[in-house]
Amino acid sequence: MSLDIYPAIDLKDGKAVRLLKGEMESAIVYGDALDFAKQFEAMGAKWLHIVDLNGAFAGEPKNIKQIEQILQHTHLQIQIGGGIRDEDCIKRYTQMGVKRVILGSMAMKNPQFVKEMAQIYPIVVGIDARNGKVAAQGWAEEGQIEANQLAKMFAGSGIAAIVCTDINRDGALSGINIDFTEDIGRQSQIYTIASGGFSNTEELEILERNPYIQGVIIGKAFYENKINLKDILYNFRN
Structure with missing residues (x-):
């Protein structure tokens, strides 16, 4: 199967958390980030999607220690975002061993x-x-810019991927916004990863059939035991 699976860790104050629709005060703390990263790797994950939530609000990385631990103690390929605003920060992450940096x-x-x-x-x-x-x-x-217009601006630019999130669905377990994600992929013609609201395995079949969507980020559905991530990773080897 051809859909890449990205288990997610959102970092807040060094812990793995999930927010509802991006609201920091809605944070549910699930536990130690490194423990979850090891768990994902044991299940067969190749990639890990990390968001430094404190960094996103502060405009600079705030959970470097936890990210270093994950890099040192797993073989996961990490893509990370949150508070990355300059080349020095990008360089620091790539030198640490991060595979992709999200801007x-x-x-x-x-x-x-x-x-x-x-x-x-x-x-x-x-x-x-x-x-x-x-x-x-x-x-x-x-x-003021429309998401699909921003995506179009990066067509042919050499970026590795686009992660697109419908904030109104993020952490709500209400299903991926397929039309929104497809539009981003169509406008950019770039490898596109769906994010925000993933809720069940039936969605994976819909996403896999869509020629404009190549990956999906899975967060709250795992943390709330709505899915069997190990089975998903086995069936969608990436």
Whole structure:
């Protein structure tokens, strides 16, 4: 099967948490991030999607120690976002061993910088949208640009992937916004990862059949025991 699976860890104050629709005060703490990373690897995961939530709001990395631990004690390929605003930060992460660096706020505010970085580093663009409009700064700040228009700006730019999140569905277990994700993939013609609201295994078949979607991020559905992640990773070897 051809859909890549990305188990997710959202880091807040060093712990693995999940938010509802990006609201920090809604955080549910699930436990130690390294324990979950080891668990994902034991289940057969190849990739791990990490968001430094504190970093996203602060505008600079805040959970470096936990990320270093995961890199040192697992063989997972990590893509990370949250508070990455300059080349020094990108370089630091890649030198640590991070495989992909996600730029979200910078993609909206300075797309030219993102394109330049993509010529040097493995860059992922994070497009997080509320009601179709891109949001930044840990989703606290909403822009005026439409998500699909931002995606179109990166067509042919050399970025490694786009992670697109429908904020209204994130952490709500209400299902991936397929139409939104497909539109991002169609406009950009770039490897596109669906995020926000994944809830059940039936969705995987729908996502897999879509030619514009290549991956999916799985978070709360795992933490709330709604799915058997080990079976999913076995069936969708990535």
